[in-house]
Amino acid sequence: MSKEAPLSVAERDFILDALHQNVRLDGRGLDQFRPLSVSFGNEYGHVKLRLGKTSLVVRISAEVTKPRDDRPFDGLFNIALELSAMGSPAWENGRSNDLEAYVSHILDRVIRHSNALDTESLCIIQGVSCWNIRADVHVLDFDGNLTDAACIGVMAGLQHFRRPDAVVKDGQVVVYGVEERVPVALNITQKPLSTTFHSFDEGKTVILDATRKEEQASEGELVIGINNAGDVCFLSKFAGDPIDALFVVNKSNVAQEKVKEINAMVDKVLQADLARRAKKGMAEEAQAENDREVSPNDPFV
Amino acid sequence: MRTGQPRLGSQNRIAAYFAAVVSDESVRECFAGPAAFPILPNKRVYFARNRGDGEDKEEVEAKVQALGVTATSKYMGEQWLVHVPGTHTRSATHHPQKNCVSNFVTFTTRHQATTTFIMVGPTASLAPLYRADGSSSYTCPATGYELLGAVNAPVELPARRDALKPEEATVEVFVKPGTTTAGVGERYVEGILRSVLATVILGREKGLPRRGVVITLAIVGGEDVERGDSYLTLLPALLHTSLLALLSATVPLSMTFSATLLGVTKSGIIIPDPSAADAKAMASLHALAFSSKGHLLLNESQGRFEFDTWEAVRQKALAICQNTAVSADGDVSMAEGAEGAPLHDFVRETVEDQVHRDYPWKIDAV
Numbered sequence: 206m207s208k209e210a211p212l213s214v215a216e217r218d219f220i221l222d223a224l225h226q227n228v229r230l231d232g233r234g235l236d237q238f239r240p241l242s243v244s245f246g247n248e249y250g251h252v253k254l255r256l257g258k259t260s261l262v263v264r265i266s267a268e269v270t271k272p273r274d275d276r277p278f279d280g281l282f283n284i285a286l287e288l289s290a291m292g293s294p295a296w297e298n299g300r301s302n303d304l305e306a307y308v309s310h311i312l313d314r315v316i317r318h319s320n321a322l323d324t325e326s327l328c329i330i331q332g333v334s335c336w337n338i339r340a341d342v343h344v345l346d347f348d349g350n351l352t353d354a355a356c357i358g359v360m361a362g363l364q365h366f367r368r369p370d371a372v373v374k375d376g377q378v379v380v381y382g383v384e385e386r387v388p389v390a391l392n393i394t395q396k397p398l399s400t401t402f403h404s405f406d407e408g409k410t411v412i413l414d415a416t417r418k419e420e421q422a423s424e425g426e427l428v429i430g431i432n433n434a435g436d437v438c439f440l441s442k443f444a445g446d447p448i449d450a451l452f453v454v455n456k457s458n459v460a461q462e463k464v465k466e467i468n469a470m471v472d473k474v475l476q477a478d479l480a481r482r483a484k485k486g487m488a489e490e491a492q493a494e495n496d497r498e499v500s501p502n503d504p505f506v
Numbered sequence: 507m508r509t510g511q512p513r514l515g516s517q518n519r520i521a522a523y524f525a526a527v528v529s530d531e532s533v534r535e536c537f538a539g540p541a542a543f544p545i546l547p548n549k550r551v552y553f554a555r556n557r558g559d560g561e562d563k564e565e566v567e568a569k570v571q572a573l574g575v576t577a578t579s580k581y582m583g584e585q586w587l588v589h590v591p592g593t594h595t596r597s598a599t600h601h602p603q604k605n606c607v608s609n610f611v612t613f614t615t616r617h618q619a620t621t622t623f624i625m626v627g628p629t630a631s632l633a634p635l636y637r638a639d640g641s642s643s644y645t646c647p648a649t650g651y652e653l654l655g656a657v658n659a660p661v662e663l664p665a666r667r668d669a670l671k672p673e674e675a676t677v678e679v680f681v682k683p684g685t686t687t688a689g690v691g692e693r694y695v696e697g698i699l700r701s702v703l704a705t706v707i708l709g710r711e712k713g714l715p716r717r718g719v720v721i722t723l724a725i726v727g728g729e730d731v732e733r734g735d736s737y738l739t740l741l742p743a744l745l746h747t748s749l750l751a752l753l754s755a756t757v758p759l760s761m762t763f764s765a766t767l768l769g770v771t772k773s774g775i776i777i778p779d780p781s782a783a784d785a786k787a788m789a790s791l792h793a794l795a796f797s798s799k800g801h802l803l804l805n806e807s808q809g810r811f812e813f814d815t816w817e818a819v820r821q822k823a824l825a826i827c828q829n830t831a832v833s834a835d836g837d838v839s840m841a842e843g844a845e846g847a848p849l850h851d852f853v854r855e856t857v858e859d860q861v862h863r864d865y866p867w868k869i870d871a872v
Contacts, residue, residue, distance in 0.1 A: 246652075246727050258636050262726045266685035289682055291656035291722040293637050298680035298722060341685050343724050345654060346636045
């Protein structure tokens with residue numbers, strides 16, 4: 206199978222008729238995200254994200270490489286999204302498809318090209334060595350709105366990730382292990398996220414965070430990449446029916462509200478996780494004694 | 507199932523090589539001395555608390571800390587799973603109860619809240635994903651790997667029509683590394699996995715010929731295999747994940763199997779399940795898989811070793827997988843080092859658990 210199973214006529218009509226009365230099948234409002242849950246794994250930069258039934262894992266990794274010749278001051282950052290048959294039976298392993306190219310493009314534009322991660326801070330020695338930050342997105346379940354989910358996941362991962370400390374000593378790069386020196390957080394300049402809207406009814410109804418079925422029934426889509434301050438860093442209306450310019454303005458405001466909400470939510474989870482790590486780390490450091498059995502009769506206790 | 511005991515969350519239960527239901531007092535005894543719970547290195551202890559009195563994370567950790575133990579807790583299923591870093595215990599002296607699924611050890615309970623000791627082997631769950639036909643997640647605490655497996659079967663493989671065999675299903679395996687792009691190492695391990703799984707899958711059953719069985723394995727947690735390193739340390743985990751995913755997708759199989767990794771140190775000591783770091787220091791590494799009928803399905807080794815060493819490794823592996831080793835004096839002994847339940851039971855219990863969860867109405871009716 207290389208295509209998602211198409212919607213049946215009855216199913217499509219049902220979705221459209223319901224939307225005609227401003228009702229969505231899962232009972233959400235038109236401008237409402239599905240329940241979002243973000244959690245972090247054991248390693249730094251390991252994010253598990255679930256948006257409704259869409260779920261993915263993002264892993265951030267870093268290695269030292271040589272910078273590009275035309276950009277000797279910049280580090281490297283790339284986002285790797287590879288769709289495998291795990292996310293949907295319609296995707297074939299080892300073959301890229303349209304969705305993969307489309308989502309990768311949006312992630313590139315929203316996160317990479319907006320300079321959300323300051324790549325200049327990744328430079329170690331000009332023209333010789335720099336950090337290469339890599340974000341891997343593993344799609345586990347696909348139920349619509351992959352772009353927004355992946356965007357939130359990658360941004361959360363970048364904020365959570367800590368790279369090993371590297372120092373230049375006599376022209377030599379020394380990379381310290383996580384145990385030797387406190388690992389360094391990445392320099393995040395802004396937190397842009399994408400929000401995807403789908404239009405129905407010749408652009409009269411526009412919904413946020415469509416499920417897979419809603420995506421299939423939709424007439425057109427609009428992606429707005431925006432940060433907390435309301436700076437639009439990406440706006441696209443690739444295909445589909447035209448929508449009113451006023452909608453774009455209105456929806457940008459909605460998008461900004463949503464991005465603020467999501468960023469606040471991610472931040473809360475992030476702080477909780479970092480606090481937990483700090484507490485654990487300090488307890489281990491403060492412990493001077495070796496592992497041994499402590500008997501109640503021990504005179505030193 | 508035993509009645510009258512709190513039912514362990516499935517994640518915990520399958521993980522349990524043994525467990526003991528003890529009161530707060532016994533926990534103190536366990537950690538205090540060898541009387542109740544002998545302490546040995548190299549095994550982690552987890553213990554889970556029933557959430558009976560509605561306590562939250564902080565409360566659980568505070569209670570455990572009051573016993574003089576630092577611990578981190580995690581809410582799993584119906585219980586708190588509390589991990590005590592640096593704690594060690596041994597299972598050999600505990601006597602598993604005959605009538606329970608896992609090897610539980612019961613201590614007298616004096617309080618309402620019960621505490622359960624669990625020694626953690628691999629943990630797995632079936633069908634964690636929505637879209638794939640069958641899926642499984644697998645965590646190996648010894649090596650720290652977290653794997654996800656998905657199976658789609660039977661599916662059309664339109665792009666490879668010429669490569670399809672007319673009389674049986676085509677098995678496709680795809681290994682997706684966590685933080686790199688798939689390369690030669692992944693292609694190689696895919697080949698090994700495919701050859702093992704193809705012998706087990708009944709590809710000539712109705713509906714399977716000329717279709718594909720697509721198995722996707724993603725390494726979602728734990729360190730990556732370095733480029734150029736072999737996948738030997740991950741092989742048993744990958745095999746278990748794919749087997750459980752196949753079972754979850756109800757792909758017809760001729761038999762199940764279990765696999766294990768053994769390392770031989772330079773002084774000739776056989777160590778089961780070495781971590782990735784330990785594996786580097788080993789003189790030789792051996793990954794072996796045995797079918798449910800005891801056939802050797804997979805034998806991958808690396809390093810220098812003699813045939814006698816390999817034979818010893820094979821016997822140990824068989825003991826770990828099947829628990830039916832015949833020792834020199836002819837006794838059928840419990841596998842030492844296998845810590846109670848054999849790996850084969852682990853696969854069985856994971857599925858059993860899922861069935862209990864999926865068909866309670868049917869089981870109750872019987």
